[in-house]
Amino acid sequence: MHRGATARQSDAQQDHTSRLVELCRRLTILTNRIGAMEEMADGILADLTDLVADLEDTALTTAPPRRVKRRIKAEAARVLSRAAEGGAYSLKIVPRTNGEADVRIDEGTWFTLPSTLTELLRILAQDFGSAADEFVGWKTKDEVAILLGKNLSKQFNTHAVTQLVHRLRKELLDQGGVNSYLVQTNRQHGLRFALRQPGREHT
Numbered sequence: 001m002h003r004g005a006t007a008r009q010s011d012a013q014q015d016h017t018s019r020l021v022e023l024c025r026r027l028t029i030l031t032n033r034i035g036a037m038e039e040m041a042d043g044i045l046a047d048l049t050d051l052v053a054d055l056e057d058t059a060l061t062t063a064p065p066r067r068v069k070r071r072i073k074a075e076a077a078r079v080l081s082r083a084a085e086g087g088a089y090s091l092k093i094v095p096r097t098n099g100e101a102d103v104r105i106d107e108g109t110w111f112t113l114p115s116t117l118t119e120l121l122r123i124l125a126q127d128f129g130s131a132a133d134e135f136v137g138w139k140t141k142d143e144v145a146i147l148l149g150k151n152l153s154k155q156f157n158t159h160a161v162t163q164l165v166h167r168l169r170k171e172l173l174d175q176g177g178v179n180s181y182l183v184q185t186n187r188q189h190g191l192r193f194a195l196r197q198p199g200r201e202h203t
Contacts, residue, residue, distance in 0.1 A: 023076055026177060027083060077181075084181035087135055087194035091125050093118065103176065111176035116152065117168045120161075123147050124183065124193035134196050138189035165191065 092104040099115030113121065123144055129137030139147075141158040148156045148164075156164075169180035182194045 020076070023079070026179075027079070080179055081181045084179045084184070084194060087196045088182055089196050091121075091193070091195050093122060105172075105176065105178050105182070108176060108178060111171075113168075113171055113175070116148070116164065117171055119148060119151050120144070120164050120168055121183075121193060123151075124191055125195045127195075127197055129192070130189065136192055136195050136197060138186065138192050140190040144191060161191075 088105050090104075090106055094102045095118075096102065096112075099118075100112055101115075101118040102110050103113050103118070103121070104110045124139065125136060126139075127136040129139045129143070141161045144161050145156040145158055148154070148161070165183060165185065169183050172178040172183065173180040184192050184194050
């Protein structure tokens with residue numbers, strides 16, 4: 001029974017290591033896309049590489065797999081959030097006749113979003129609302145729900161907006177290889193897509 005538990009821990013550790021290697025690959029892409037954030041992205045990539053090496057050296061960790069998974073998830077969220085601090089320099093949305101749209105962020109690959117997520121991204125990237133930095137303004141969940149309802153002729157509440165934000169983040173990462181934390185949330189300010197505004201300086 002001890003051997004079985006050890007094998008499960010080893011398999012879980014290998015899975016976690018594979019996930020971290022994939023994060024390293026995505027951050028390498030991010031480094032190539034964001035010239036102005038090159039130094040910070042390189043530091044994040046180095047940190048992740050070191051973390052992968054540490055996990056490989058301790059393949060039979062004594063920590064329970066669930067705790068290991070939570071720790072790795074938290075670390076991944078931290079470094080992705082840091083990488084997103086530089087924001088995006090460009091966002092292109094090309095509508096299709098069926099309501100979907102082809103999307104490109106910075107110099108990344110084109111990918112397709114369904115109509116509701118396309119409209120959400122468009123709203124979050126619009127420059128209205130309050131902002132004290134170089135990005136577009138923040139929108140409250142109520143504002144986003146109203147605009148979604150108006151533009152799509154449906155009713156949305158704040159809970160639906162929260163669920164759509166989770167879906168949008170997942171699609172950005174899975175379909176476009178885009179840092180999902182570019183969709184920013186803040187309890188005080190609300191929501192936005194971290195799109196830089198030319199000529200606006202941080203205050």
